[in-house]
Amino acid sequence: MIVSMNNVVAHKAVAAYMDKSKQAGGEPVCAFIYDLRALREHAERCVRELPDGCQLFYAMKANPDEQFLKCLAPIVHGFEAASIGEIRKVRKVAPHIPVIFGGPGKKDSEIAEALDRNVTLLHAESIHELRRISMLASERDIAASILLRVNVRSVLPEATLTMAGRPTQFGIDEAELPDAIRLAQSLPNVVLEGFHLHSISNNLDARLHALLIATYWQRVKDWSRTFGLSIKYVNVGGGFGISYTDPDRQFEWPVFTHELQQVLAEHRMPGVQLLCEPGRYIAAACGYYAVEVTDIKRNHGKNFAIIRGGSHHFRLPGSWQHSHPFEIIPVEHWPYPFPRTALYDSEITVAGELCTPKDVLAREVKVDRLRIGDVLLFQFAGAYGWTISSHDFLSHAHPEHIYLEDDMD
Numbered sequence: 001m002i003v004s005m006n007n008v009v010a011h012k013a014v015a016a017y018m019d020k021s022k023q024a025g026g027e028p029v030c031a032f033i034y035d036l037r038a039l040r041e042h043a044e045r046c047v048r049e050l051p052d053g054c055q056l057f058y059a060m061k062a063n064p065d066e067q068f069l070k071c072l073a074p075i076v077h078g079f080e081a082a083s084i085g086e087i088r089k090v091r092k093v094a095p096h097i098p099v100i101f102g103g104p105g106k107k108d109s110e111i112a113e114a115l116d117r118n119v120t121l122l123h124a125e126s127i128h129e130l131r132r133i134s135m136l137a138s139e140r141d142i143a144a145s146i147l148l149r150v151n152v153r154s155v156l157p158e159a160t161l162t163m164a165g166r167p168t169q170f171g172i173d174e175a176e177l178p179d180a181i182r183l184a185q186s187l188p189n190v191v192l193e194g195f196h197l198h199s200i201s202n203n204l205d206a207r208l209h210a211l212l213i214a215t216y217w218q219r220v221k222d223w224s225r226t227f228g229l230s231i232k233y234v235n236v237g238g239g240f241g242i243s244y245t246d247p248d249r250q251f252e253w254p255v256f257t258h259e260l261q262q263v264l265a266e267h268r269m270p271g272v273q274l275l276c277e278p279g280r281y282i283a284a285a286c287g288y289y290a291v292e293v294t295d296i297k298r299n300h301g302k303n304f305a306i307i308r309g310g311s312h313h314f315r316l317p318g319s320w321q322h323s324h325p326f327e328i329i330p331v332e333h334w335p336y337p338f339p340r341t342a343l344y345d346s347e348i349t350v351a352g353e354l355c356t357p358k359d360v361l362a363r364e365v366k367v368d369r370l371r372i373g374d375v376l377l378f379q380f381a382g383a384y385g386w387t388i389s390s391h392d393f394l395s396h397a398h399p400e401h402i403y404l405e406d407d408m409d
């Protein structure tokens, strides 16, 4: 088991939170719970196990929560930010930490402010962007360090990958790369420091990931030779997966780092650092979404549990169309003077409080027992959870955000 999950800690936190909220007048439980100790330990391990010459940048779009950034800043080599808003968030907690600025739609004002805020590297996502970076750097009388983001063609057999080598809005088509490299070489105010090749998402296969990096590395060597480049970085992106539907089958980080070691030994490029920028893999397992069951009903032969909360807080299961894993935390407290509805050995669909049939977090999941008033603890809610959701759709109250620190038992 690679991704650390300390459910015991989350359980205790939910129990404490339920006590508190019941005493306070009994609004149903609805909270994100973040285990910062687990986050710290997991990130430390990921960084520690990387081979020499590799750096880990946290892709903060996975979860830009200030507590996450504070927790991670002393551990990671830097942060990958995709907007000026993200850069400001990093600079607030870590004024001097290395920052990579990526993303396909950088405005002039964002590039300018990023340069003023001493961003370490900018990913140029297009030829037009490259020109604008150089222009804005020249206005400041500096040279901007850039990586060209390449949208590679057919990296590996198509079927094995989810995102590589197909038309997307990201990066510069490999077919246009020679033009982009020549342009970068000719522009006075950019320094071409290397390449960025994030082209895969949620990959669960550690060996495949190392193999992908081997092909990237080969490509970069070819480009460097062809254009006489002396580069400093190859950014291999993120995309290390989390298995939501089969939680026991996780991406094996030690296998990846071991294979990566071989890849780097084989493709040695002196003085070149490998950067990676995982988001999901760092943050997912450290967050939980705890929601109270507010109703149970049977409709057209199917059982439904309605929760306080839903896809406006946690859109991930709906957008991925999967049944998100949860466990049931029994709650004995029952405040009503009439009997409590319970289901035994049944299949249940978990729906949120929104007035849309899309607000479903898990479908036809077998449960031993579920009662109105029990709490569902959704796992792997630390990445692409709250941050990707439409918080104000239907104007329900926001969930609480609870942070478990080192000093909690």
Ligand SMILES: *Cc1c(COP(=O)(O)O)cnc(C)c1O
Pocket (backbone or CB within 6 Å): 059, 061, 062, 080, 102, 103, 198, 201, 202, 237, 238, 239, 240, 277, 278, 279, 280, 281
């Ligand atoms: C989203 C993103 C990442 C992080 O991806 P994960 O799947 O969360 O690891 C890294 N790099 C870039 C450029 C991204 O857009």
